[in-house]
Amino acid sequence: MENTGVADCRNTAGRPRCPGKDAAILTSALTLLTQQGFTRMTLDAVARAAGVSKATIHLRFKTKTELAAAALKTLRPCSRPPETGDALADLVAQLADFAATLTRTHGMSLIGTCLAEEAHTPELLAHFREHAVQPRRTAVRRLLERARAQGALAPDADPDALTSALLGVFYADHLAGRATDEDWAERAAAAVLGVRSHP
Amino acid sequence: MENTGVADCRNTAGRPRCPGKDAAILTSALTLLTQQGFTRMTLDAVARAAGVSKATIHLRFKTKTELAAAALKTLRPCSRPPETGDALADLVAQLADFAATLTRTHGMSLIGTCLAEEAHTPELLAHFREHAVQPRRTAVRRLLERARAQGALAPDADPDALTSALLGVFYADHLAGRATDEDWAERAAAAVLGVRSHP
Amino acid sequence: MENTGVADCRNTAGRPRCPGKDAAILTSALTLLTQQGFTRMTLDAVARAAGVSKATIHLRFKTKTELAAAALKTLRPCSRPPETGDALADLVAQLADFAATLTRTHGMSLIGTCLAEEAHTPELLAHFREHAVQPRRTAVRRLLERARAQGALAPDADPDALTSALLGVFYADHLAGRATDEDWAERAAAAVLGVRSHP
Amino acid sequence: MENTGVADCRNTAGRPRCPGKDAAILTSALTLLTQQGFTRMTLDAVARAAGVSKATIHLRFKTKTELAAAALKTLRPCSRPPETGDALADLVAQLADFAATLTRTHGMSLIGTCLAEEAHTPELLAHFREHAVQPRRTAVRRLLERARAQGALAPDADPDALTSALLGVFYADHLAGRATDEDWAERAAAAVLGVRSHP
DNA sequence: AATGAATGAGATTTCATTCAT
DNA sequence: GATGAATGAAATCTCATTCAT
Numbered sequence: 001m002e003n004t005g006v007a008d009c010r011n012t013a014g015r016p017r018c019p020g021k022d023a024a025i026l027t028s029a030l031t032l033l034t035q036q037g038f039t040r041m042t043l044d045a046v047a048r049a050a051g052v053s054k055a056t057i058h059l060r061f062k063t064k065t066e067l068a069a070a071a072l073k074t075l076r077p078c079s080r081p082p083e084t085g086d087a088l089a090d091l092v093a094q095l096a097d098f099a100a101t102l103t104r105t106h107g108m109s110l111i112g113t114c115l116a117e118e119a120h121t122p123e124l125l126a127h128f129r130e131h132a133v134q135p136r137r138t139a140v141r142r143l144l145e146r147a148r149a150q151g152a153l154a155p156d157a158d159p160d161a162l163t164s165a166l167l168g169v170f171y172a173d174h175l176a177g178r179a180t181d182e183d184w185a186e187r188a189a190a191a192v193l194g195v196r197s198h199p
Numbered sequence: 200m201e202n203t204g205v206a207d208c209r210n211t212a213g214r215p216r217c218p219g220k221d222a223a224i225l226t227s228a229l230t231l232l233t234q235q236g237f238t239r240m241t242l243d244a245v246a247r248a249a250g251v252s253k254a255t256i257h258l259r260f261k262t263k264t265e266l267a268a269a270a271l272k273t274l275r276p277c278s279r280p281p282e283t284g285d286a287l288a289d290l291v292a293q294l295a296d297f298a299a300t301l302t303r304t305h306g307m308s309l310i311g312t313c314l315a316e317e318a319h320t321p322e323l324l325a326h327f328r329e330h331a332v333q334p335r336r337t338a339v340r341r342l343l344e345r346a347r348a349q350g351a352l353a354p355d356a357d358p359d360a361l362t363s364a365l366l367g368v369f370y371a372d373h374l375a376g377r378a379t380d381e382d383w384a385e386r387a388a389a390a391v392l393g394v395r396s397h398p
Numbered sequence: 399m400e401n402t403g404v405a406d407c408r409n410t411a412g413r414p415r416c417p418g419k420d421a422a423i424l425t426s427a428l429t430l431l432t433q434q435g436f437t438r439m440t441l442d443a444v445a446r447a448a449g450v451s452k453a454t455i456h457l458r459f460k461t462k463t464e465l466a467a468a469a470l471k472t473l474r475p476c477s478r479p480p481e482t483g484d485a486l487a488d489l490v491a492q493l494a495d496f497a498a499t500l501t502r503t504h505g506m507s508l509i510g511t512c513l514a515e516e517a518h519t520p521e522l523l524a525h526f527r528e529h530a531v532q533p534r535r536t537a538v539r540r541l542l543e544r545a546r547a548q549g550a551l552a553p554d555a556d557p558d559a560l561t562s563a564l565l566g567v568f569y570a571d572h573l574a575g576r577a578t579d580e581d582w583a584e585r586a587a588a589a590v591l592g593v594r595s596h597p
Numbered sequence: 598m599e600n601t602g603v604a605d606c607r608n609t610a611g612r613p614r615c616p617g618k619d620a621a622i623l624t625s626a627l628t629l630l631t632q633q634g635f636t637r638m639t640l641d642a643v644a645r646a647a648g649v650s651k652a653t654i655h656l657r658f659k660t661k662t663e664l665a666a667a668a669l670k671t672l673r674p675c676s677r678p679p680e681t682g683d684a685l686a687d688l689v690a691q692l693a694d695f696a697a698t699l700t701r702t703h704g705m706s707l708i709g710t711c712l713a714e715e716a717h718t719p720e721l722l723a724h725f726r727e728h729a730v731q732p733r734r735t736a737v738r739r740l741l742e743r744a745r746a747q748g749a750l751a752p753d754a755d756p757d758a759l760t761s762a763l764l765g766v767f768y769a770d771h772l773a774g775r776a777t778d779e780d781w782a783e784r785a786a787a788a789v790l791g792v793r794s795h796p
Numbered sequence: 797a798a799t800g801a802a803t804g805a806g807a808t809t810t811c812a813t814t815c816a817t
Numbered sequence: 818g819a820t821g822a823a824t825g826a827a828a829t830c831t832c833a834t835t836c837a838t
Contacts, residue, residue, distance in 0.1 A: 058810080059822070161390035162390055165365075167371045251799090255798055450803090514635075515709070566762060567758070585755075589762050592751065650819065
């Protein structure tokens with residue numbers, strides 16, 4: 001039987017860690033980091049939300065910064081919507097998932113925190129990039145490449161640049177106060193990929 | 200014209216306010232707001248940078264929030280690069296100015312602050328929208344409309360959506376850690392407006 | 399009219415410092431430093447004893463260490479008992495004053511603090527040396543030199559070494575749990591200066 | 598012989614204590630007590646230095662104070678330098694050993710801790726007195742008595758007072774920042790016992 | 797108006813001690 | 818017995834705001 005991860009690495013000595021406390025702390029931290037930002041997130045609040053004492057947090061994370069960074073590492077890569085074979089349709093589904101996730105999790109707020117703290121705490125943006133931004137970009141880019149292979153995009157289209165354009169529509173719309181609901185994904189795809197997708 | 204802000208609500212009676220101080224305070228506040236974020240920006244630091252006492256700041260702005268909001272109102276609408284008549288070329292110039300401004304002023308950091316504080320202090324994002332985002336969008340949209348009139352864009356192109364796409368490339372690139380220097384504007388325009396701009 | 403010190407250095411601007419607060423803080427700090435030692439002395443306790451808020455202390459002293467050092471600087475050089483012309487008698491009086499001062503002010507406790515903190519906070523011992531040890535030594539040495547000039551001590555007696563011996567008796571006696579009251583000074587002088595003082 | 602301490606109060610039933618740990622804990626505690634003082638010495642640091650867990654310490658010593666007291670009890674009485682028959686020469690050797698020991702073990706720092714904690718934890722000074730001060734005084738006094746018997750000291754010399762004077766020179770010199778190296782012992786003896794020792 | 801003083805309400809971090817294997 | 822986990826109670830320092838000239 002193979003070692004399947006964290007749950008197995010139990011030392012025999014000492015009082016065992018109260019199970020679930022790790023998760024409770026990280027979840028609470030991520031929630032508060034999102035809702036309040038890094039500086040407003042207090043360890044008191046995290047402890048209260050997680051149902052542990054502050055010292056228990058410090059047992060796991062030497063500093064508040066470490067805690068925040070660890071919380072960001074728990075961001076799961078984007079769910080992969082089922083693929084239909086029609087790359088453009090799949091792309092729109094992926095964009096819709098992107099928008100729904102950002103909306104549901106108040107992602108723009110978390111992005112704001114990472115950007116605002118970049119000067120003081122660059123780890124935040126770094127982890128967010130690695131665990132949230134890059135996986136999403138990879139998924140989008142793969143679909144763009146597939147679409148190009150299917151002839152739905154010009155052969156010289158730059159998948160990375162188009163990825164920025166597609167995802168960027170959301171950021172720009174949010175910043176401008178424009179609606180990002182329902183058929184946002186379709187509108188974004190239409191605008192960026194143009195009439196070529198609806199011949 | 201209506202009274203639009205705290206700085207105007209002065210009594211005409213009594214000793215007049217030292218005139219240069221308003222500007223010094225707002226400039227210092229905007230700088231620190233950008234560099235440190237809202238929560239890290241301390242009134243002590245603003246006072247020091249402006250060469251005034253903390254109490255002098257409170258004389259003009261009842262709270263720290265009011266100060267930050269007022270500082271954001273001083274954001275000047277984007278400079279308008281000279282226009283050549285070639286709408287697409289002017290558009291690229293406008294985008295280049297956009298990127299240069301954001302880079303020079305650490306605008307992404309300020310954007311982060313406004314997004315991160317949205318829950319607690321929605322005024323920040325509101326003012327940023329009004330004074331920075333909308334003017335820029337208007338300039339870009341006007342050029343897109345002109346390009347469409349010149350036949351350089353499809354007649355059914357949606358200027359607002361394309362504006363989001365063009366500006367959004369910058370946000371997405373920054374967030375992904377992609378380069379946004381030199382010929383960023385040209386690459387963004389090429390990606391979003393496609394081969395249509397280089398027939 | 400001449401400037402006579404601290405009390406005159408009032409800036410015209412700003413709220414004037416609450417008089418007596420400086421002294422209250424330093425007095426409380428010195429007392430607590432003596433009674434509790436440096437690490438046990440809390441700023442809360444100092445604030446309470448001085449009747450000010452903690453922040454008021456921090457306004458004057460950036461750190462706890464600075465406060466403790468400043469408190470030690472307020473140690474007044476030893477009182478100079480009146481001199482009779484009989485150098486040996488004056489010396490005994492000086493030693494009696496030394497013992498009385500140490501006893502009354504719990505000086506051994508304060509000495510302990512300075513010694514115990516030497517590794518972490520050498521300023522404490524440095525200030526204690528300058529403001530308490532050296533003045534006392536100077537007074538004792540001067541009397542020893544006078545006694546030597548009067549022929550009451552051998553011409554080759556080393557005043558500095560004898561100063562250490564005389565004052566050291568107190569330290570050693572305290573450390574050994576021996577009595578240091580009433581006629582301690584006479585006994586110490588007799589032991590160190592020997593029969594030579596009572597021919 | 599009577600039971601003299603905590604470390605002995607073990608149950609004979611149950612798993613026997615790991616034997617080397619007592620010594621490791623006490624040694625580490627004494628070192629840290631000396632280097633950091635009582636309040637700065639943390640049980641975490643003692644546990645780390647001793648290679649045991651904090652709980653293991655509490656198993657032997659109910660409180661931090663008990664641990665510190667027990668550590669002081671392990672102080673060994675002074676080494677007895679070989680005696681030559683010349684009591685004054687032996688005395689100088691004894692003083693040299695005293696100075697060397699205090700210097701090597703940072704004894705003044707430990708003395709400071711005991712003095713500083715006297716109000717809160719009088720056990721510390723009590724144990725230090727019993728295990729370090731008194732043995733040394735006894736050794737010195739014995740040599741002084743021998744010297745007196747040999748005619749090298751005045752018949753009415755008070756050995757206890759002279760002991761305080763001799764050892765006190767070290768305390769006073771250290772407190773004054775005077776050198777206590779190399780020939781300190783000879784200088785101290787010369788100052789206190791006078792030219793009589795070098796006829 | 798302008799300023800320096802003063803403060804109450806935290807925020808992060810530390811630590812001796814107790815608990816559960 | 819030994820250990821790592823858990824915690825309550827501080828302690829230092831910070832900061833937006835108010836006060837007294």
